[in-house]
Amino acid sequence: MTDIEKYILRIADTTLILSQRLSEWCSKGPSLEEDIALSNISLDLLGQANGLLEYVSKLNGEISPDEYAFKRDEREFYNFQICEIENGHFGDTIIRQFLIDIYFKLYYQELEKSKDETLSALATKSLKEVSYHLRHSSNWVIRLGDGTQESKDKIQKSLNNIWKYTGEFFEMDELDKKMLKEKIGVNNKTLKKDWDKLVDETLIKAKLKRPEDGYMMTGSRKGIHTEMLGKILSEMQYLPRAYPDAKW
Amino acid sequence: MQNGKIDKIWQILGSVPDPEIPVISVVELGVIRDVQLIKNEYVISVTPTYSGCPAVKTFQDDIKEQLKINNINNFKIEIVYKPAWTTDWMTQETKEKLRDYGISPPEKNASCPQCKSKEIELISEFGATACKSMYKCNDCLEPFEHFKCI
Known part of the structure; x- marks a missing residue:
């Protein structure tokens, strides 16, 4: 696998696994509107993953987009660990979405400037969708944070629990540095300042307390994951693995 | 002659409805970006509305079907992402x-x-x-x- 293929797989896997997680809300949402909203967001992310996997497949020339999604094992996935954590209650899902939506927005804004034309075009497209997602998740953070005592306590706890998964957004390993140098990739470190600012703006409106940066989960860039990824893959990959080449 | 054929293709595309909103065609929706003749093949450039919109696959199939009904077989559909689709179109x-x-x-x-x-x-x-x-x-x-x- 070439460097650029691996680099694209990181963002492709992040959108794919988060999409799979969100799709679990379909038919189980707290209200019809939210059921539809979360399913819509899941679908947008799946589309983004599809565009990226098609591009990796084209660069690779041998592996199809479906094979990337369905034939790899845990250690060959490079999605952020935050995508794997269980949906929990609605507030848990909203906090996870809010924290990653801001990241996506800032990341895609930078990726838009990539000298790789396909990546730049996909980033522009995704950015439009992510702006909608962020408006949705921010509004809910404010509603729940500035809601009843119970909703406030619950979402503050969600925020405190999920915070440790946000460190991965801003890591720079050798591959990130190389891609940045070649003007293909993004400088993740510099996203942190704007991410902090945008997170704070909403948390203030939501009357929530920003957790301290403490221990941060890490490893996804090397294919190291939480135990939840295996369970997601077993569901996502079951059919194509049990019935190879099955067609609708 | 060839330009006439391209016009004809645009006309056929104009008769393919959006699968979700059948009162407008895929041309009116703005997803057909270009039709060109490249090496004896008509290349139809299509851009998705939303990345994950399931209708994108459906209207591609509908386009293929309509072109074949009209005896146009030497074509391919190419997905383009730039410029990104906008409702301004x-x-x-x-x-x-x-x-x-x-x-x-x-x-x-x-x-x-x-x-x-x-x-x-x-x-x-x-x-x-x-x-x-x-x-x-x-x-x-x-x-x-x-x-x-x-």
Whole structure:
């Protein structure tokens, strides 16, 4: 696998696994509107993953987009660990979405400037969708944070629990540095300042307390994951693995 | 001769309806970006509305079917991402078709497609398809879909 293929797989896997997680809300949402909203967001992310996997497949020339999604094992996935954590209650899902939506927005804004034309075009497209997602998740953070005592306590706890998964957004390993140098990739470190600012703006409106940066989960860039990824893959990959080449 | 054929292809594409909103065609939706003859093959450039819109696959199949019915077999459909699809590409005429169909078209100052009132309220940012959000009219009390501006 070439460097650029691996680099694209990181963002492709992040959108794919988060999409799979969100799709679990379909038919189980707290209200019809939210059921539809979360399913819509899941679908947008799946589309983004599809565009990226098609591009990796084209660069690779041998592996199809479906094979990337369905034939790899845990250690060959490079999605952020935050995508794997269980949906929990609605507030848990909203906090996870809010924290990653801001990241996506800032990341895609930078990726838009990539000298790789396909990546730049996909980033522009995704950015439009992510702006909608962020408006949705921010509004809910404010509603729940500035809601009843119970909703406030619950979402503050969600925020405190999920915070440790946000460190991965801003890591720079050798591959990130190389891609940045070649003007293909993004400088993740510099996203942190704007991410902090945008997170704070909403948390203030939501009357929530920003957790301290403490221990941060890490490893996804090397294919190291939480135990939840295996369970997601077993569901996502079951059919194509049990019935190879099955067609609708 | 060849230009005539390209015009004919545009005409056929103009008869392929959007799978979700059948009152407008895929050309009016703005997803057909170009039709070109390259080495004896007609290349139809298509751009997706939303990345994950399931209708994209459906209308590609519909396009293929219609072209084949019209005896045009030497074509391929190419997906292009740049420039990204925008509702700005819809003409005023297309927007009016949406309104008559009961969908508030993509405009900054949305109004109720039934009674034209501006007194409307957002119910949900997301609707039955990725491209629409849900509103309610506070005058006639009818709920309606609004085509998002993107």
